[in-house]
Amino acid sequence: MTAPKRDRPWLIRTYSGHSSARASNELYRANLAKGQTGLSVAFDLPTQTGYDADHPLARGEVGKVGVPIAHIDDMSQLFDQIPLAKMNSNLTINATAAWLLALYAATAERQGADPAALQGTTQNDIVKEYLSRGTYVFPPEASLRLITDMVTYTVDAIPKWNPVNICSYHLQEAGATPVQEIAYAMANAVGVLDAVRARDDVPEDALPRIFGRISFFLNAGIRFVEEVCKCRAMTALWDDLGRDRYGIEDPQMRRFRYGVQVNSLGLTEAQPENNVIRIVLESLGVTLSKNARTRSLQLPAWNEALGLPRPWDQQWSLRIQQILAYETDLLEHEDIFEGSKVIEARTRSLQEEALAEMQKVLDMGGVVAAIDNAYMKQRLVESHTARLRAIESGDLKVVGVNAFTETEPSPLTAAGSDSILVVDEGAEREQIERLDAFRSKRNDADVKGAITNLRDVLKNGGNVMPPSIRAAHAGVTTGEWADTLRDLFGEYRAPTGVTASGRAATSATTQAVRARVDAVSEKLGRRLKLLVGKPGLDGHSNGAEQIAVAARDVGMEVVYDGIRLTPEEIAASARDEGVHVIGLSLLSGSHGVLVLDVLKRLADLGLGDIPVVVGGIIPEADASELREAGVQRVYTPKDFDLTRIMGEIVDLVSDAD
Amino acid sequence: MPTDAAPASRGSSGGSSALAARLLAGDRAAVPEALNLVDDTRAPQREQARDLLDTLQRNRESLRGHRVGITGAPGAGKSTLLDALVRNLRPRGRSVGILAIDPSSQRTGGALLGDRFRVRSGANDDGVYLRSMAARDRLGGIADATAASVEILGAVFDYVFVETVGVGQSESEISHGVDTLVFVAQPGAGDSLQFMKAGILELPDVFVVNKADIGAVAERTASELSSGLGLSTPRADGWEAPVLLVSARDGAGVDALVDAVDAHAQHGLESGAREAGRRAGRAHAVCAALAQRYGAYGLERVGGRDALEVRVREAEEESVASLVHRLGQFIEGALTGR
Ligand code: B12
Ligand SMILES: Nc1nc2c(ncn2[C@@H]2O[C@H](COP(=O)(O)OP(=O)(O)O)[C@@H](O)[C@H]2O)c(=O)[nH]1
Ligand SMILES: [Mg+2]
Numbered sequence: 001m002t003a004p005k006r007d008r009p010w011l012i013r014t015y016s017g018h019s020s021a022r023a024s025n026e027l028y029r030a031n032l033a034k035g036q037t038g039l040s041v042a043f044d045l046p047t048q049t050g051y052d053a054d055h056p057l058a059r060g061e062v063g064k065v066g067v068p069i070a071h072i073d074d075m076s077q078l079f080d081q082i083p084l085a086k087m088n089s090n091l092t093i094n095a096t097a098a099w100l101l102a103l104y105a106a107t108a109e110r111q112g113a114d115p116a117a118l119q120g121t122t123q124n125d126i127v128k129e130y131l132s133r134g135t136y137v138f139p140p141e142a143s144l145r146l147i148t149d150m151v152t153y154t155v156d157a158i159p160k161w162n163p164v165n166i167c168s169y170h171l172q173e174a175g176a177t178p179v180q181e182i183a184y185a186m187a188n189a190v191g192v193l194d195a196v197r198a199r200d201d202v203p204e205d206a207l208p209r210i211f212g213r214i215s216f217f218l219n220a221g222i223r224f225v226e227e228v229c230k231c232r233a234m235t236a237l238w239d240d241l242g243r244d245r246y247g248i249e250d251p252q253m254r255r256f257r258y259g260v261q262v263n264s265l266g267l268t269e270a271q272p273e274n275n276v277i278r279i280v281l282e283s284l285g286v287t288l289s290k291n292a293r294t295r296s297l298q299l300p301a302w303n304e305a306l307g308l309p310r311p312w313d314q315q316w317s318l319r320i321q322q323i324l325a326y327e328t329d330l331l332e333h334e335d336i337f338e339g340s341k342v343i344e345a346r347t348r349s350l351q352e353e354a355l356a357e358m359q360k361v362l363d364m365g366g367v368v369a370a371i372d373n374a375y376m377k378q379r380l381v382e383s384h385t386a387r388l389r390a391i392e393s394g395d396l397k398v399v400g401v402n403a404f405t406e407t408e409p410s411p412l413t414a415a416g417s418d419s420i421l422v423v424d425e426g427a428e429r430e431q432i433e434r435l436d437a438f439r440s441k442r443n444d445a446d447v448k449g450a451i452t453n454l455r456d457v458l459k460n461g462g463n464v465m466p467p468s469i470r471a472a473h474a475g476v477t478t479g480e481w482a483d484t485l486r487d488l489f490g491e492y493r494a495p496t497g498v499t500a501s502g503r504a505a506t507s508a509t510t511q512a513v514r515a516r517v518d519a520v521s522e523k524l525g526r527r528l529k530l531l532v533g534k535p536g537l538d539g540h541s542n543g544a545e546q547i548a549v550a551a552r553d554v555g556m557e558v559v560y561d562g563i564r565l566t567p568e569e570i571a572a573s574a575r576d577e578g579v580h581v582i583g584l585s586l587l588s589g590s591h592g593v594l595v596l597d598v599l600k601r602l603a604d605l606g607l608g609d610i611p612v613v614v615g616g617i618i619p620e621a622d623a624s625e626l627r628e629a630g631v632q633r634v635y636t637p638k639d640f641d642l643t644r645i646m647g648e649i650v651d652l653v654s655d656a657d
Numbered sequence: 658m659p660t661d662a663a664p665a666s667r668g669s670s671g672g673s674s675a676l677a678a679r680l681l682a683g684d685r686a687a688v689p690e691a692l693n694l695v696d697d698t699r700a701p702q703r704e705q706a707r708d709l710l711d712t713l714q715r716n717r718e719s720l721r722g723h724r725v726g727i728t729g730a731p732g733a734g735k736s737t738l739l740d741a742l743v744r745n746l747r748p749r750g751r752s753v754g755i756l757a758i759d760p761s762s763q764r765t766g767g768a769l770l771g772d773r774f775r776v777r778s779g780a781n782d783d784g785v786y787l788r789s790m791a792a793r794d795r796l797g798g799i800a801d802a803t804a805a806s807v808e809i810l811g812a813v814f815d816y817v818f819v820e821t822v823g824v825g826q827s828e829s830e831i832s833h834g835v836d837t838l839v840f841v842a843q844p845g846a847g848d849s850l851q852f853m854k855a856g857i858l859e860l861p862d863v864f865v866v867n868k869a870d871i872g873a874v875a876e877r878t879a880s881e882l883s884s885g886l887g888l889s890t891p892r893a894d895g896w897e898a899p900v901l902l903v904s905a906r907d908g909a910g911v912d913a914l915v916d917a918v919d920a921h922a923q924h925g926l927e928s929g930a931r932e933a934g935r936r937a938g939r940a941h942a943v944c945a946a947l948a949q950r951y952g953a954y955g956l957e958r959v960g961g962r963d964a965l966e967v968r969v970r971e972a973e974e975e976s977v978a979s980l981v982h983r984l985g986q987f988i989e990g991a992l993t994g995r
Contacts (some may be wrong), residue, residue: 127755270706373732494775498769500759523696525792527766552767557791561774573773576786578693 004332009037009325010287011296012274013259014314017067019427020075020434024067027311028082034315035322038299040090041078042066043100045588048135049564050096050482053431057566060593061537065308066092070435070477075103076110089120090165090259090296095137097124098146099481105158121162121215121259124150127188128167129372130494131380132174134563135540137482140368142489146464155210161525162196164192165259168234170234172219173265174542175384178230178350181219183357184367184376186237189214190358191367193246201463211242212253218294220285221263222278227285229346230338231292234258237351242426259296260286265542269305269637271400271407276302280320287324290335293357297321300482305637307420307619309588321606344467345561351463379498381545385502390547391640393507401640417621423589426516435477438522442475450474455484497564498548510554514646517555518656524580528653531579532560533570535594537565540587543615547583550642551649567594571601574610580653587616591626599630616638660672666867667908672792673705674729677712680812681719685783688754688813692788695805695978701980706805711753711974712803713808722754722811723922726831727820729841734867735820736961737905738841738914742777743785752784754810756803758792772820786814792822804834804942804977815917832860833938837921839863839914842882844875845853862898863917869902869909876902894930911987938967939977946981951988958991 014031017024028039044066046058052070053062058230062068079087079367084107093100101122108118113199126143129136144567150163167186168176176184196202196210216234220227242254262282267275286294299308299317302600308318324330337343361370370376396405413419450471457467471481521527531546534541541563550562559577574582582602584595595614602608612628615635623634632652635645663911673694680688695706713720715896725733736757757772770789779785788806805820810817821831832838836863840861864886866879883900891897899917925931944965948956965984972980 040787094687376971493774496774498771500769501882502769503765521766522698525699525702526693552769555765558769559773559789560769560771566781572781575689577770577773578689578696578788579898 005286007331009331011038012036012296012318012321012325013090013296013298014037014318015040015042015298016314017065017605018308019423020431020436021067021069021074025078030311032335034318035215036318038088038090038296041092043093044068045135047098047478048093049537049552050137050478052477052479053428055437057478057537060590061426062431064423068431069100069103071438071475072103072106072245072437072472075107084108084111085117086494091120092121093439094124094126094135096127096243097122097152097480098464098468099478100575102465102472105469106472118158121151121165123217124164126189127165127191127367127371129172131377132170134541137491138485138489141493142370144191144195144368146612147192148199151196151210151466152202153463154201155206155213162213165215165217165329167217169217169219170260170262171380172221174380175387176380178226178382179353179357182230182234182237182350182354185216186241186354187358187361187367190362198514204356206650207246208248208253211246211248214260216256216284218258218260219263220260220282220550222282224281224285226289226346229343229350230284230291231290232347232580233350235292239581250420257295260294262300264300264304267300267304268367268398268401269406270411272302273304273410273412274400275304279317283320284325284389285525287330289337290333307617310421341348374497377495378499381497381549384542384546385549388642392642393487397464412550417619420619446474447476450476451480451484455488457489463630468608485553493562496560498545502553509643513554513643513650515608516602516650524657525555529557529577529579530578531574531582533565533582533584535567535584535586535598536590538586538588538590539566543587544585546642547585547615550646554646566599569595570598571605573603574609577609581649582610582612584612584614585616589617591616591618595626595631596629609656611656613649673709674712677709680713680809681716683813685786685813688786691809692806695809696802696922707976707979707982708977710805710808713812714976715974720808720811722817723815723837724807724817724835725918726835726838727818727841728831728838730843732823733841733843735841736739736772738867739818739820740776740778741816741905741911742774742915743906745915747782747784751815753788754814755820756810756932757787758803758808760792760822765922771918786810787972790903807834829860830930833941835861836925836934837918839865839873841865841867842878844868844871844878858886859892861898863902863914863919864898865914867903867905870907871906892921894928896924936970940969942977943969943980943984947984947988955992957989958988
């Protein structure tokens with residue numbers, strides 16, 4: 001029997017990185033040996049936000065959720081024995097993307113690779129950072145300039161590189177509906193392309209090539225039939241946009257190219273083994289339709305809602321992809337949906353609704369305006385509120401969470417905290433030591449010269465890439481590069497999307513809680529006032545936003561200022577605002593250091609008796625430590641009933657009074 | 658510490674007179690507790706609050722802070738402008754207290770107080786204090802405790818800014834509580850026209866057309882406003898309200914705004930308008946509170962608005978809160994025939 005002809009599979013990747021360049025390099029090589037065909041680098045939060053490991057804001061975050069990369073030696077170490085000329089690397093890096101690409105290019109040079117051979121992607125989409133992901137640094141205009149710098153630079157110098165990956169992935173993770181996902185991603189691409197086109201250093205004939213290098217990063221949720229339609233709708237919209245708005249004639253250049261990570265927001269802490277089934281189904285949504293199939297796929301792991309995955313957990317997900325690609329007959333067929341009226345109809349309706357929503361954004365001045373006036377962010381927060389209310393009411397079923405909750409004890413989690421990856425506490429110290437050693441051996445005059453050159457070029461409107469590559473060779477660090485830009489461009493805070501007032505939920509239970517808020521407020525003499533705080537570099541804002549919305553809607557006064565505050569700022573806000581209770585939300589794993597710091601600062605201000613509750617990804621062992629330190633309650637994703645949480649907060653305040 | 662009253666609030670370290678003394682000494686650490694106290698609706702706390710405010714009133718010479726209202730439509734850029742003002746004033750060593758009044762949800766009583774987010778420059782700086790409050794109960798977007806909070810901040814900070822939402826009605830409400838009223842207009846004709854139609858062009862002391870960075874539209878709005886002002890009759894106090902083009906975002910025009918506020922403050926001090934304004938504001942606040950509680954009929958019991966105003970003027974050493982309390986009891990007595 002002759003084997004049927006098969007299409008080439010998508011790039012098979014795993015999003016990973018932790019502790020140090022050396023540890024991550026070992027992990028990458030092990031993954032490649034297991035049949036992974038591309039790399040996807042997760043950077044730690046200090047690297048993503050432009051701080052070196054010894055910066056005060058980096059405390060507790062170094063090497064936690066990704067690899068720390070401070071300089072060219074780190075980058076070289078990360079790709080040790082991995083020939084960059086042959087690798088396809090996805091770098092999840094945004095505000096500091098130009099810098100990390102510079103380090104990557106400089107490392108390739110060291111390896112003797114031809115820049116023209118380099119393949120890969122810098123995520124580099126700041127719009128979705130403001131809307132969801134939270135590792136932005138600079139104001140929108142400056143960010144857009146850096147993005148277009150990279151687009152115009154790579155199109156000639158590193159022509160196989162995808163300089164920007166427009167992300168709708170993170171919008172779905174922040175609650176977006178499919179229509180919002182499509183509309184805001186397309187509006188975002190228009191923002192980037194219009195800005196590129198407006199530059200005078202872009203020749204007219206470069207536009208088709210530039211358009212052809214814009215790629216996307218999509219999500220795939222559990223409603224996988226609709227997801228098939230979403231991908232088809234985006235493929236069609238992109239084609240239209242290329243032809244009609246940008247006059248791209250070559251259909252090849254209008255091909256919608258995208259990578260995917262499947263949905264994680266719906267992966268549960270309860271009965272976590274079920275997540276594997278969810279991941280498989282979600283993968284179908286972006287692989288079934290040949291004409292709208294993903295170019296690369298990375299999958300989360302079964303223990304997504306518990307903490308970081310171990311190598312074995314990631315291997316399990318890698319095997320899902322390999323079974324799908326190599327065992328099933330998926331890749332043997334032409335597009336299996338061609339001619340399906342049902343798929344066509346849903347595709348068309350998504351396309352139309354998305355087009356209308358996109359037009360709304362363009363009419364208000366485009367994505368930059370719709371970020372600053374919070375229009376898009378508010379829509380996302382509203383969608384997420386609707387989703388959580390549906391879960392709470394049972395209208396949206398989540399198996400193991402609000403339905404079919406009876407379960408045998410799971411052997412997977414029997415080992416407790418051993419079922420996740422715990423980053424060695426020594427990683428931060430070791431990274432600082434390496435940084436010190438690196439700094440002491442470099443040529444200070446070269447470093448100074450490179451930084452001055454970087455500043456001068458940027459000031460004069462030049463392209464960020466050449467001076468950054470020079471700085472990479474000279475030994476400049478991530479923190480120094482970012483400080484130079486912060487100095488020039490300033491910093492930005494994106495709106496929170498939580499509106500001043502909202503629509504109260506009307507269930508009997510919420511009304512009961514609202515009545516108790518009234519009663520307790522009367523007893524307190526003032527309306528119950530809650531401070532929702534997000535200490536540290538963690539950008540996961542969903543939980544904080546939804547807690548703020550829930551508290552507002554049961555009648556509390558809520559102070560919520562968005563992400564990335566220092567413990568000092570949070571304690572000072574609590575004092576100046578005269579709040580009755582403080583809620584901290586932390587998902588990136590640095591709760592140990594940061595919560596204790598907030599508690600200490602509150603005590604120093606004489607506010608030690610204000611009750612503090614904490615929520616997020618907090619393993620049970622850590623939760624009991626926090627409770628011992630004085631935290632009143634600890635909530636995790638399994639506590640999906642926001643009304644119940646609100647009731648408990650009211651009780652706490654009532655008891656504390 | 659008096660034993661007959663419940664502690665003022667969390668962390669209270671003394672009675673209200675100790676608290677007042679600390680405020681008058683410019684102690685920032687006393688501010689949160691004082692603001693909590695005047696916002697408190699419980700009877701013992703209200704009594705303490707009256708004591709505190711009476712003490713401040715007796716020492717009114719020491720309430721040095723210049724009180725500035727910042728008003729305008731939602732989204733006009735008031736909070737962003739406050740941030741720009743903080744950045745402008747702090748390097749000159751001037752301290753700033755801010756009350757940011759947010760509209761609250763009528764239906765639930767809840768509110769997301771989001772103004773801190775735009776006013777970030779004061780973080781980690783003891784020379785800046787921001788308190789957000791929800792607008793409750795009263796019309797006009799002004800929280801019950803606003804006036805008292807302004808007094809407290811004025812004891813400690815060089816400038817007190819009060820951010821309120823509104824075009825129309827609420828300007829007149831806030832104008833009674835501040836020394837200088839700044840109106841922030843959005844570029845675009847609608848806003849300024851609506852404002853002129855509302856017929857309260859004479860209230861603001863300074864007009865700001867914000868978002869000057871967007872160019873021609875802002876300039877057009879500014880000239881519309883200027884010509885609108887040119888048509889109105891000159892003010893009795895002789896002050897001519899300037900129209901300023903400002904960009905809260907990039908800081909352009911903020912120097913001129915500070916200068917205009919300072920000039921109005923100076924004008925107020927020299928002409929006695931500030932003193933007169935504060936007196937009139939007290940009378941207005943007392944009348945408004947009593948009218949709201951007891952209606953026109955109630956006011957008649959104490960001889961009507963004019964007589965009331967005279968009483969307030971005579972009771973120079975008494976706070977608004979005490980006056981409302983005392984006169985309120987009197988009205989209640991009259992109404993129940995006692
Ligand atoms: C959605 C999501 C994202 C979104 C965030 C969008 C946003 N604006 O919030 C996106 C895609 C942007 C994202 C990015 C990243 N993520 Co993420 N993300 C998640 C995910 C899938 C869900 C989190 C969530 O929003 N849940 C929904 C909300 C409503 O639930 P919640 O926050 O848990 O809140 C509930 C309770 O915890 C509690 N609660 C939470 N806060 C508070 C506060 C108070 C006061 C109270 C009372 C209660 C409370 O109440 C809520 C109601 O149930 C989790 C895994 C998971 N399934 O939980 C990973 C996860 C949190 N992410 C993770 C990581 C590593 C990242 C990245 C850092 C990766 C990287 N290296 O770049 C990035 C960068 C983010 C950043 N800037 O910090 C890790 C963290 C690992 C760890 N702790 O050790 C997780 C656990 C995934 C994993 N297993 O690896 N992520
Ligand atoms: N272009 C521009 N936008 C501004 C300026 N000032 C504020 N904004 C924007 O206007 C919106 C509303 O600002 P905000 O200060 O919250 O307004 P407020 O509701 O009046 O307090 C935000 O999107 C601001 O970024 C400015 O000077 N120029
Ligand atoms: Mg405001």
